[in-house]
Amino acid sequence: MSISQRLDLRQSQNLVMTPQLQQAIKLLQLSSMDLAAFVETELEQNPMLERDEGPAAGREEGPRSTEDDRPAIDAGKADSADLLSPDAMPGASADSPLDTDYANTYDGDIAGPGMMEGGDYRPGSTGPDFAKGGYDEDLPGLEATLSREKTLTEHLEEQLQVELDGPRERLIGRHLIDALDDNGRLAEPLEDIAERLGCPLTDVETVLASVQKFDPPGIFARSLQECLRLQLEDRNRFDPAMAALLDNLELLARQEVSKLLRLCGVDAEDLAEMVAEIRALNPRPAADYGFEPAQPVVPDVLVRVGPDGDWLVELNQDSLPKVLVNERYYARVAGSARDKSDKEFIAERFHTANWLVKSLQQRATTILKVSTEIVRQQSAFLHHGVSHLKPLILRDIAEAIEMHESTVSRVTSNKYMATPRGLFELKYFFTTAIAGMDGDTHSAESVRHRIKTLIDAEPADAILSDDKLVEMLNAEGVDIARRTVAKYREAMRIPSSVQRRRQKKAAFQTK
Structure with missing residues (x-):
């Protein structure tokens, strides 16, 4: 057998995952919130992209239109903001009823410094004294003055400054506050805190006994039993029978009544009252502080009943990012670029912007196509409820709409559908x-x-x-x-x- 070298030509097909294709696949499986964050980042980095906020968004300002060129507004269909816009307001004409009856001028008796009769402002005069409460455009907006709920740390630190006098005790108390978990219990042993602070363990235990009397009751507990005991002591309801009940919470969980009656030394009526008091306590005293408000789920697809009784499926326009390619800006900067690197950068940004807009459109089309088929196959569920939910797998939808099963899987991830029966994740409709x-x-x-x-x-x-x-x-x-x-x-x-x-x-x- 001889070994030799030769040159052959072979032709084959394979899929190349270009960066643009990877981006399109990534966009398909993003949720609406993640997609909005991604688009915001692209808007900041790509000068060829602009936000689509209306017909005039991102357009270069041209000559101002005269009063005769203003578009007519139908008062019966227009929004109040449109009727009150500067373009819709009548001009200062002699026959304008607005200017005649409700002239927007200042009375000479109430004119402030620098104001002349008729509402004119005298140049060089002293305007309102902003330092003494006058009007100032730089003052914070209304949202900056809204109140917020006090966090648990702030609530405990205020009590710490009042109840503990010495700086040593306050330092230990501050470390105990930092050691609390989300339930309000100590997540770190006292020995570790004492070693880190370089102080005796007895000092930490003394401060712990003081801070355990803080509000809310049950805070700084090291176990569930201690948390319930602190709350019962705050209510003056901790006695030997209740102590025995707390020491045997596992029997209470298994509801072994006879053993609890014997250990607590009470009758059935007293035991029922004690259990009712235990159930009225809060095992998580920190749950009401420092929580973040729950973010509502924004549906990607809306389903409603049409006039003929069929189901109408549409995308939620509020959850779709609206971006455009600023071709006018591209033409201007591309014509003025001289260096090769500048031209390459401008062309690459323009190509990326075009691809992103097309990817977003393709994503929306694919979601609508998959959702429509899901609604068609789960129509009985929408009409009659969960008892009529049809067994469905990804392959069924993929074959019906002639797409790959992985594409359907990406579309149904982190997407929600609002129906007359409630809000459901698209994955909910797929069951074995x-x-x-x-x-x-x-x-x-x-x-x-x-x-x-x-x-x-x-x-x-x-x-x-x-x-x-x-x-x-x-x-x-x-x-x-x-x-x-x-x-x-x-x-x-x-x-x-x-x-x-x-x-x-x-x-x-x-x-």
């Missing part, structure tokens, strides 16, 4: 199928909903076991195993039949 007795299939989500409905309706003297739930579902045509019922029940955080029976028969259950 469960076989039926008669050959039909059932959605796993609808089966979970049916299990929860049956358990919610069970009487206290006839708790449904998992085997009984299987029998009832089989009678309804759902072929499901017992372990699947148990898995769905645990996923919905529903206790077992033994725990539910114990809960509903507990003598101290709140009435």
Whole structure:
């Protein structure tokens, strides 16, 4: 066998992931908030992009139109802001009823310094004294003067300055505040705090005993039991029976009434009152401080019923970023560029801007196409509810709209649809199928909903076991195993039949 060298030509096809293609794929799976942040960054970095805020947005200002050239505004359809705009207001003409009856002039009796009769301003005169409360355009806006809720750290530091006198105690107290977690409990051992500050452990314990009396009650606790004890002491309701109950919270969680009655030394009525007091306490005393307001989910797709009863699917225009390519600015700077590097930079920015605008349009078109097909296949759910949710996988949508399954997966990630039945993530409509007795299939989500409905309706003297739930579902045509019922029940955080029976028969259950 001889070894030799030769030159061959081969032709093959492969997909090259260009930066533009990678950007288009990235935009497809971004949420509306992430997309808005990405577009804002591009607007800052690319001078060829401009925000589309209306017909006149980003346009170079041309000659001002005269009064006769102002567009006519229909008063019956125009917005109040349009009717009050400078272009819509009548000019200072002799026959203008506005200027005749409601002249925008100052009366000579109320004119301020420098103001002349008729509203004119005398040049060189002294205007309003801004230092003494006069008008000033640089004053903060209304949003800058709005009040805000006090954080937990600020609330505790105010009490620290009042309750503790010495600088040593205040320093230890400040470190204890920094050691709190989101629940208001100490997340660091006292030994570590004492070692870091170089002070005796007894000093830290003394300061801890003082700050544990701060508001809100239960703050600076090191465990759940201590948090509840501090709140009971604040209410003057901590006694030996309550101490025994706090030492056996695991029995309370398992609702072992007989053991609790024996350990606490009380009767059933007293135990019920003690449990009611425990339930009225707050295990997270810091939850009401320093929280960030929840951001509402902005739907990407809106679904409503049309005049003929069909479902109308449309994109939420408020969630779509609106950007344009400023071709006029590109033509001006490209014509004045002389260096090769400048021309290359301008051409690259212009190409990037064009690609971004096209990618955004393609993203919107793809989302609308996928959402329309989802609504078509889940029409029964929109009409009748979750019990009619159809089993659906990504491949079903991909084959129907002739797209790749990965594209559908990216489109349905972090996207939401507002329907008459509520706000749902697009992923919600994709569920696995469960076989039926008669050959039909059932959605796993609808089966979970049916299990929860049956358990919610069970009487206290006839708790449904998992085997009984299987029998009832089989009678309804759902072929499901017992372990699947148990898995769905645990996923919905529903206790077992033994725990539910114990809960509903507990003598101290709140009435």
